[in-house]
Structures are given as structure tokens and as C-alpha cells.
Amino acid sequence: MCIVLLSTAHPKYALIAIDNRDEYVLRPTSRPYWWTHHPSGNKILSARDLHRRERGTWLGVSKNGRFAVLTNYRESSLDDPDHAICGVRSRGSMVTGWLGADAGVSLDQFVKTMLEDRMVKGVGGFSLICGDLKAKAKNGTDPLAIISNRWDHPGEVPWVAGERGKTYGLSNTVYVEPETWPKIKIGKRLMEETIQEVVDKDLDEDELTERLFAVLDHDTLPVEPNMTMQQHMDALRYSVYIKAFGEEQEWKDMEEAREQGKGKEPFDEIEDEAEVEEHQRTEPTVNFMKGAYGTQRQTLILLDWDGNVTYKERALWDAHGNPVERGKGDKVIKYKIEE
Template sequence: MCIVLLTTSHPKYALVVIDNRDEYILRPTSRPHWWKATPETPAVNGSVNGVAKAAPPAEVEVLSSRDLQRAERGTWLGITKGGNFAVLTNYRETDTHDVAHPVHGKRSRGGMVTAWLGADPAESTERFVTRMLEDGGVKGVGGFSLICGKLRKAKGDSNNIEPLAIISNRCDHVGQVPWICGERSSIYGLSNATYLHPEQEDKEEELWPKIREGREAMLRAVTEKIDEKELQEALFEILDTDRFPSDHTMDLEEGIPLLKDSIFIPAFGGKSHQEEMAEARLRGQVKHKDRDSPAAEVLTIVARPDDQPNGFQTGLYGTQRQTIILVDWDGNVTYTERALWDPHGNPIPRGSGDETFRFKIEGWEKEEELCN
């Protein structure tokens, strides 16, 4: 199950984010790229004769990978040129009879991420949170938590950034939404359970071991590593922390309860899933028999694997992608995604599947008029 760790403790970077996407290895997923979204709900930015007037929506430039399995083409993590940032984790539902919180909703969880990334840049985080919770924006979606907000310096406070919200379909109203990263020297972690603030010591026993270990390791990394390359290496080491049992042939049902203990999840699955993985690799060999391409290259030339008879729940389950985002105090972003598998389930050597993007957030220090 996925994990995201965030910190405002590094002296050079206003925000550091690291993320593991745990998923079925064969689930078709694009590489990170810039794409354009058109806001569906333009923000009200003025009035004519006392009547509110909505500005025509302009395309928003988004950087993310995209899920190719569902028609929504959602994602689990992304950022826009204007600094809208979002990252999602699934909520592990244990009650399959809870109608209010379905395990699998009719709508894609990834659509929650793109709802913010593709929102009108003039819409404030507060307004988006209100719209999603009060207007039914999270209805019909499987359990999830969404960290979202605008990456920019806080108004009137050059030592902090604007806080990020955590939306969940466990929130009944806006007043229950946690806000994080608005203060320096803080570290936060979120996986597939209800978010617990580091100060909630009375609930510390509910904190998943992977979150506790990840926060402690993150603190050491940002304290000791100042150079970008060394910092990234240390952060990838955290994302590779493996506490999973050595038996990778256990059934998924047996392994799911163990996912809370390990930041990194090695690919595992029972006999049928092992066979599906082998079949996918064989199809890949046949498809590329005229190419002597390493897995990292196949990743770029294949849009998605062959049709999967069991949908996205095919093959082994484990950590599929890893992402590191660094945002310095000038608003410069370094976005690195590491792919660990090609579309046919062949492992990619560490670093060979890396892609890095660099850009400066537009409006990082500009106090814009936002729609509330």
C-alpha cells in the first residue's frame, strides 16, 4: 500500500516529498510528462452590474504520470506550472458491507487528483476543499486520502509555505480537514489509513510502523544531506526500505495485512498471479523479438501491456513507481520519478528508469487574488 512522506525541515528546500506507488505491477501507467487540462469549473473573478461573472477557463499545464487502465486517465501524484500539487493514497477498507465507503467506487480515485490539478488556478485550496466535501465531489469514490494545495510562499511570511489540506471521504465536513506543511521543521506521513498528526501521541499506537520508520528516516536524511544528489540518494534509500517477509509467493490476501510494516513492497503474489506475470513477460518477449531492448527502453516504447483478462488486478503486487519532489525557496522544482518495472513485468535496474523534470513555479512569491 502506498506511502507519502513530506517535510519542511530541510534548510535548502521549502518542501520535500517522497512517494511509493504500490500497485499491481502490470497496471498500465504512462511515464511522467507535461499535459494540458481544461478546468471544468471556472472561478468567479469579478462582476458586471453586480452579477458575478466567471472567467473563461484556460488550459492548465500538468506534470504527472497517468493511469491508463481507467477512462479518467487519473493519477496518484502531480503538480502544475502554477504550483497546484496533489498526492493520493487509497484507504484500506476492511468492512466490505459499508455502503457509505465502498472498497471500489464507480469513480476513479485518480480523478480526485486531477480534479485539483485541473482546477482553475484562481480557485483557492480552501474553496476546492469546500466544493469537494459539500458538493458531493467525493461521492462514489473508493476510500482515499488526498493531500492538496498550492506550493508557494505564505502570504506575509517568507519563512513558511502555504499549508496543504488532507481531504478524505472519512471527513464529514470541512472542519475535520487536517492542514499540514504550513510550519517549518515538520515531518508528515500518510499511508492507507486515517491521517494522524505527529502531535497525536495519544493515538501513536494506531500509527502504522512504515509511517513511524519513514518519518524518523526522513528526519535523518534532511538533517544530514544538503547536496541535491546525496539527498536524493538518501531519499530513495528510504523508499527502498524493505521489511516485508522473504516469502514473495504468499497470496495477496495473506500479504495485505503485512503491508503496513514495510515502506517498500517487493512484488509478491500466489501461484495464479505468478503465472500471469510469467505470461506477461513471455508476451513482451514475443512482441519485441526483433528488439534487443533493456526493460527501461521498453518502458518508453510500449504504451501499455497487452489486454489483461483479469483487468488491472493481474500479476504480482508491489511498489511500481517511486517519486521525489524537491521545492527550493526560490520556487524551483526538481521532480524525479523512478520506474521499477516495464509494462511486461520485467524489473528495471535502479536508476535506469529515472526521469527528472525541472521548472520554476509560476506565482511562487506572487500574492494572487484567489476565489474563496
Template sequence: MCIVLLTTAHPSYALIIIDNRDEFILRPTSRPHWWISGGDLTHQNANSNNADKSHANGQPRRHQEILCSRDLQRAEHGTWLGITKNGNVAVLTNFREDNIEDKDHPVHAARSRGGMVTAWLEADPEETTAEFVKRILDGGVRNVGGFSLLCGKLRKNDEKNSLKPLAIISNRTDNLEGIPWIGTERHRAYGLSNTSYHDPVAWPKVENGKRLLTEAVKKAVNERLDEDGLMDELFKVLDTDTLPVGPDMGFEDYIPVLKESIFVPPIGDEHHREAMERASRKGKKAELVEAEKDLLGEERPTASSQGFDSGMYGTQRQTIILVDWDGNVTFRERALWDAHGDPIERPAGDMTFKFKVDGWHEKRESEL
């Protein structure tokens, strides 16, 4: 059960985003890399269908340079979090659907949730957040598992010395009036996990996360920590483990209490543990060069990918995005497990990218 936390409280940064991806640990996932919508920078994306699309006026669609990790389990190769050189940013959390009678919100959907993220990351750079929100709602989000999508275009509002607003789209909201817009106020913390942003009963992990994030930023400011020092404090927030555990708890017993903890340690039943052990044994037989290649490239445990629910479940990846007032972005992803289910010692699994947002001071009419 993933969590994304945001803050506008640090004076040196317009926005800070921190995120835990909770998933089956052996689910094959690439490491973060740059790619182009319609054509990958590092390898061709056979599943992208944007290369030949055009605007309604017949003009060719402009491509986006995208930075993210990608899910290799499903053909869409979607993602849970990403950012573009043009400043489009998106983070997804899912609902745990448990009502098999609800046809509008299927438990197992035909369309990938991760495709909702790449829909914004691959959008034409000229499309505003508001236009995208309307397009998604008009097109419908049926046949997609329950999700919330935080999305927006990183642009500074020079008049108010703040960011342009970010939207939260959900397939629990089917009209523009119900869309929350956040991120414009300074000294605020926001949180989203696996329930609606409008849920009147806040999850403990979200409330705790917002408090800890605020404290981490305050400490970083008071102690004048540099960027790496700030990152260390933010990773401490993401590592906060308050999950209730018991000797007789099985996988299903943990599901209701996942809302308690920001970090999820590996959990599972006997068959989950056995799958992890098998993957680990296979990994130890692989040559060191191949293991290193897996860590830095596409993390497939074997030539044929593991099943969706293979291995233990827990926090698989952690990501921090810092955006300063000049539009400079620092993107750091931390892998906690290798392709074979073996833990990676912190911070050996870190990958860091730095770039400047194109159009940061772009003068455009309000998106609302």
C-alpha cells in the same frame, strides 16, 4: 499500500515530498509528462471534459499545465500524484475498504480515486486550496473508493518564511472543521498511508518513514550533499523493506502486514506469478525499439490492457519532489518495472523534470 512522506526540515528546501506507489505491477501506467487540462501537450486526452467549462461569471476557465504519470486502466486516466506549473500539488493514498456492507464507502466504486487528484490539478489557477476543499466537500465524495488527498498550492509565506498550508481531504471527513492543514511549520515530518491521518494508532511504516526521512535530511545537511546526493538518500528511505515474509504466505496473508514496510517487494499467489511470466515472455518477443518506446511512453503490456489484479503486487513507482525557497521544483520519478513486468535496474527508469512555480511569491489573503 502507498505511502507519502513530507518534510520541511531541510534549510535549502521549503518542502520535500517522497512517495511510493504500491500497485499491481502490470497495471498500465504512463510515464510522467506535461499535459494541459482540456488538451494534452503530447497527445489529446479524449477523456478530459474541462475544455468548455466556464466560471459562474461566464468567463472562460483558465487551463493548467500539469506534470504527472497517468493510470491507463480506467477511462478517467487519473493519477496518484501530480503538480502543475502554477504550483497545485496533490498526492493520493487509498483506504483498503473491506466492509462490503458500508454503502457510503464502497469496496469497488463507480468513480476513480485518481479523479480526485486531477480535480485539483485541473482546477482553475485562481481557485485557492480552501475553496477547492469546500467545493469537494460540498459536492460530496460518494461513489469514490476510500481515499485521502493531500493537496495545496505551493506559495511562500514571506512574512513567516514558510509555505502556505496544505490540506488533507478524505471521504472519512465531511466538514471543513475536520480537515487537517499541514506544512506550515519548519523542521517537521509528516506521513500518510492507507488509513486516516487522524488514526490514533500510527502505522509502523509511517512512523519509520518519518524517522528515516528526518535522518536522511540531517545527513544531507551535515555532509553538504548536493541535490543528487540528497535524492540518493531519499530513495534509500523509499527502498526500506521490512515486510515480514514467510515461505507459505499467499497474497491475502500479506495484506495485514503491508502496514509494516515502506517498500513492498513483489508479492502474489501462483496465478499472479504466472501472469508476470506470460507478460515477460511477450516482452522478450517484442522488438527492442518497441520496448524502449514502452519504457519512455505509455506503458501498456499489450494492445489490450491487463486486468486490474494482473501480475504481482508491489512498489511500482517512486517519486521525489523538491521545492526550494525560490519556487524551483525538481520532480523525479523512478519506474521499477517495465511494461512487461521485468525489473528495471536503478536508476535506468528515472525521469527528471525541473521548472519554476508561477506565482510563487503571489500576494494573496490567507487560505484559512
């Protein structure tokens, strides 16, 4: 039950984006690194899903300033029988669809192509926030689009973050204003309060990032004794942060993974495409929907007015199901958007 929060409220930044990836802890996932999208040649910075053959991602940026983040839908087929909640294509390929698009493709064109050419079909339900950070750094008013395969034509697409002083939230449901899910309301309020405090006290970027991670760590998950996996899943919309949970079998899976991971490096530090391909050949195909479920990764993206991007990912679990102390699993990459 992921959440992404966006804000244009800090005067020193054209955009701030923060994200919790809630997932099965044992789902194989790389750390963020620069990789080349083929055939466009675009340089993309993201972590990658090593389970699906598309090796997509839920969040990323590109060297030329594109940004995209995806959330899927929690609704069941009974909630919306006309739209699938899973598909033969990975939703992660929707993110790379924008990040890897040719340089001449505008955001307007991408939105129209995705919906009018039915590029959003064949995947499970999703919302994709995407936009051009280069344009936003120049004038601050270029909006981001929220594409969904719940929309039937471009006129339904919401456009956000085109105004200064605003904060927006999206989780595993359709984007609406005013928001209805408690976790989105909580997240927006906390982010607004955090940014206001940072501005009032003139705190630096390191202090800002730690306070933003505290927003992502905010836990109001209603937990009762002997809750089933499904009851936990139904409660996820009430908390920004999801403490890992599971039933007896899930925790047995976690212990087995830890035993198998003894003596191994905590993460597969993949740095290029060849290593991704090698991982695909050497790692057995497993059912990743096992083990505990919870917030697996946390990511911050800061864009200043000079086009400088700070990308910081915090891993909360290693590749073998061991918890990682806050800050010990951080990876920070900074770069300037190419002209």
C-alpha cells in the same frame, strides 16, 4: 499499500515530498510528462493511469504551482460499511480536480467545494494531500490540506506542513496524529534522520535524492514461507518498501507478460494527449489485478525557496513486468513555477 512522506525540515527547501506507489506491477501506467487539463488549460506534470478512462494520477504538480498526491484505503467494507472501498469514478480524478482547478479557486474554496458539494462521493476511499507550492515557496508557512471522503465537513480536514522542521506521513488509512501504522512511523523516522544527515554534512541535491530513495527502499516486510496473497496484503502496513509478491498464478501472469513484451520498448513514452488516446484505442481492456503486487514507482519532489521544482520518478518495473535496475528507470524534470 502506498506511502507519502512530507518534510519542511531541510533549510534549503520549502517542501520535500517522497512517495512509493504500490500497485499491481502490470497495471498500465505512463511515464511522467507535461499534459494539458481541459477545460482549464492548466499544464500538469504527472504519470497517468492508462487503465481507467479518466486517465487520472496518484501524484502530480502543475506549472502554476499546485501539488497533489493521493492514497486509497486498505480497509474492507466490513471495517467501514458506510463507505465504499471502490467506486464507479476513478480516485485519480481527485488529484486532477485540484491540479486542474481554475486559477481563481483557492485551496480553502476547493476543500469546501469537495466536501460540501459532495464531490468526493462515488469514488473509493481516499486521502488527498493538496496545496499551493507557489505560496509555500514565498513564505514557507502555507499548509497543505488532507481531504478525505471519510470526512463529512471542512472542519474535520487536517492541515499539515505549515510549520518548519516537521515531517509527516500518510499511507492507506485515515490521517491521524500520532500515527498508528508501523510503516508510517518507520518512514517518518528515516526521513528525519536522512535530512538531518544531509544538512549536517552539507550534501548536494544529487546526494540528497539518493538518500531519499534509500528511505523509500527500506524493507521490513514480514515474510513467512507459503504466505497467501491476502496474508501478504495484511502485512503491507509494516514496511515502507514492498518487494513484489504473488502466488503461483501471479508469477505465471508475470512470465506471460514478459514473453508478450519481448522485442518491445520497455515503456510507452507518451508525450501528449493524442498518444494517450491512441493507447486507449489500441490496447485491449485487461484485468490489471493480475501478476505480482509491489512497489511499482517511486517519486521525489523538491521545492526550493525560489520556486524551482525538481520532479524525479524512478520506475522499478517496465511495462511488461521486467524488473528495472535502480537508476536505469529514472526520469527527471525540472521547472520553475510560473508567476
